[in-house]
Amino acid sequence: MGGQRMENINKTLLIEAREKFDGILDYITGEAQKEQIHEVERTLFGKLIQLGKTLLELFIERKGDGSVGKTHTDEEGVVRKLQTKRKEKVYFSIFGIVVIMRAYYWIKDKGGVIPLDAQLNLPQNRYSYILEEWATLLGVRGAYNKVADVLSTILRIDLWNRPIEEMMGRASDEVEEYYQSQPVPDAESEGEILAIAADGKGIPIKRKEIEKESRVRLKKGEKRGKKKVSTVTAVYTIEKNERTVDDVVKEVLEADRAVKAKEEPKGIESKKDRPKPKNKVVKATLAGKEEAFKDLSKQVDERDPENKKQRVALVDGEHKLRDLVKKYLVGFCIILDLYHVLEYLWKAAYVFTKEGSKEAELWVTTRLRILLEGGVLQIIEDLKDSLKQGKLSKSKRETLEKVITYLENGQEYMRYDEYLAQGYPIGSGVVEGACRNLVKDRMEMTGMHWSIKGAEAVLQMRSVDVNGMWMKFWDFRAKKKHKILYNGYPVKAANVEEEALAA
Template sequence: MSAGSVLGGDLAVAEAAFAASRGLFDRVAARMQSVDAGALTHSQLEEVLGSDMREVTRQLYQDHLRLRELTEQREPEVVDAKGVQRTRIERGRTRKLATVFGKVEVGRMAYRGYGVADLHVADARLNLPEDMHSHGLAKLAAIESTRGSFADACERINAFTGAGIGHRQVQELAIGAAADIDSFYDALVPAPATDATVLVISTDGKGVVIRPDSLRDATAKAAAAKGGNAMRTRLAAGEKNNRKRMATLGTVYDAESAPRTVDDVIADPDAAAGDRPREPGPKARSKWLCGSVADCAAETVAAVFDQAEARDPGHRRDWVVLVDGAKHQIDLITAEAEQRDANVTIVIDLIHVLEYLWGAAWCLHGHTDGVLAEAWVARHARALLTGNALDVAADLDKQARAARIRGAKRKGIDDAIGYLTNKAEHLRYDTALANGRPIATGVIEGACRHLVKDRLDITGARWGLSGAEAVLKLRALRTNGDFNTYWRWHEQQEFTRNHLARYRDGLILAA
């Protein structure tokens, strides 16, 4: 290695800077040559080398930082964002940095002025974080916090890095890691699609157990109205219903039109079984998920429409909104569409509607007549798929009268009649099938299960608002497949916030 190929151009300085890591490596190599090492099993060798080489790597990192400190050259002019020049320097200023290899010390030059904070150009060149934990540790915290509890994440990070990081620090790093997700998606250019590609929107909600100080006002008041809990080992009646805050999730995806018939969705129970292949439904692609515990449902719906407009700013595509039928949800979607002058087709999830038909079926069939009830549901579902929701509702009432079912015994039928009548305009499955649109909310239902239930609803979890929001956004980010791209963006935003914004005219960019 020539002198010109090392930092500062002084080979002797570089050699001296790395003396400690070379000595450590030589000791590890000597240990591996020893008789004692020859008696170790392969797993024992893995454990020994894992520990020893982590320390060698940490020392290499430390030695590199030391070489940077020794070779740092004074900048001719350092001026802060307010135009105040730093006229003096002080060498040997140090700060701690916890990395994925262990803790190190960063020595650098401080640029000083009268009555102003010191500036450290070397910190900017290294893009050091504001606190002591490296971006590498923050990235691990972000990933591991989405997989399991913060306690488990802490254990895994420490086992992998030996960093000695604490539970609260992992949570704080995860919260900081999610800080730029919204701005990242605001700047992200969606994948292109043709005007013939169906644009699908869907939203849903899932409750998350939240600490009392983070409940929404209405929920907190309901919980307070129940009074104190005299029992020490379990929740009192009513408390279980007033300890959750609703997380609203949304998705936008593209789907090529796939026209189908009724037979492609539900087979005729009165026809002989045949070998006719079913046409597949529309396949989701370029899926984008979002979610929030902090924002209200209206804000999440607006974010979903923002994503839809980014994909189709001219509103030339066929916009389909899949919902589970909740009135509040439909009202928010309708209001948002009207505000943006977007023509949307709202379709209620077929599976959700089938539950009402099953409720009616059990009023007419005993619970031991499952086969007959299934065929009955299939016939009425096929009628729904032809767009005859009101006719189906009328037929249910007719059957109940004929069977002389009255009062509470026909509740399932009355519920189905009311639902089909009130939601008829959103049950035009005949049009949806003919136009190749999806008719089920499987994508958002799966998101609720994956993003919320599998992590935020784990046994015993009770969340603070900031932690729940961060984990939900990070899980959505990873599900979208955007984590690595986002992380590069996030580190650039950290650089801008922590360093670039402190200097006039981006001085350190040219350094």
């Protein structure tokens, strides 16, 4: 009886699918001819979704209930009996909700198993892996409420924000394991220099979580506020690139003029003929700088286990970052990112010249040349001499003192004449780009205030997207889920006769 019933359902669904397909053909050759093409597209897509749901239901029914006979024996030798009542699974697919009926095997004290779940690699929850992938991708790139709107508009399915956030959280839990599973890049695809870069980028956090954190004693250098700083890191290799002081000055001026003209700045290391970063991996985390550098150390060991490459670390002026490089990345040449140094030179320039003036540009350009020729000490001495003259206002003196302190603290890492001669990168455009693309563009959208857990989940998934690993990650996740949930299950159903007897 059961086998005949399934056959009847299959025939009904097959007829329904053919009727819907024929209906589509009738529409295209008939009514659609009176419509504009965009109207046809909209109607046609809706009809294809309806057809897709019917075809998915037909696939499920043709698959059967997953019965493997009257008993099921797992890899440990436990024998379970087929139960009379089948288990219902509500499955939320990209075509809408479908119901899957599954054969259920059970024995006292050992629990039950459902072979069809393994055969289809059904998720533990109700949501299709494809639906999770698409919803998560939209959530990585835009606000959650917009995700729900897009899914409703395009797929005609309704999802609340909460399930989308939960999808993001579940997927993010497996990002680190995915990274660990990836093979090391081929040696032929790598550059001569192994570079890391690190920076911080604030993320607006919900007030109640900020208040909770504020009750805990702050660490040195941390401030109370509405934002929590994420640590953004990059690891890549790059070929050497020897260039002159004139080359760098020209690029800096071009980038500065682009900013003033409200164009996208090319940056210090971005000229077309410059070597491009190879096998770049960017990440961001709210787990703290220490954890971020532990991860950097692990990546470095995997990328260059025999320590054959020249190693460079590009950081800003923060003491903590330099200390962590020394702790976790021993032997790296620490370079203070020229972009950050330039910010301080401009601050000093406005002490002596009008903001935005040609005189200010000339002042910075002159000091930049001195800096690139290894003359940071000369700049410091000149600024100190200006302080001694006593002709500056209190605010201007304070600005100069801050610039002098910054240069003195970082002068050990400003040997740009040596770096240029070695062909080392001197600008952290890679991590600056990551701060913008990975963090700012999503985390600082209008009205955004995050929980720490929710923000971390998006950062993890956004790194996968930015690194171009999206499809590979979801393939990895589906395989991992099957292994975890269904290890030891038989994956072949019984033959039709056995299924009929079992039913």
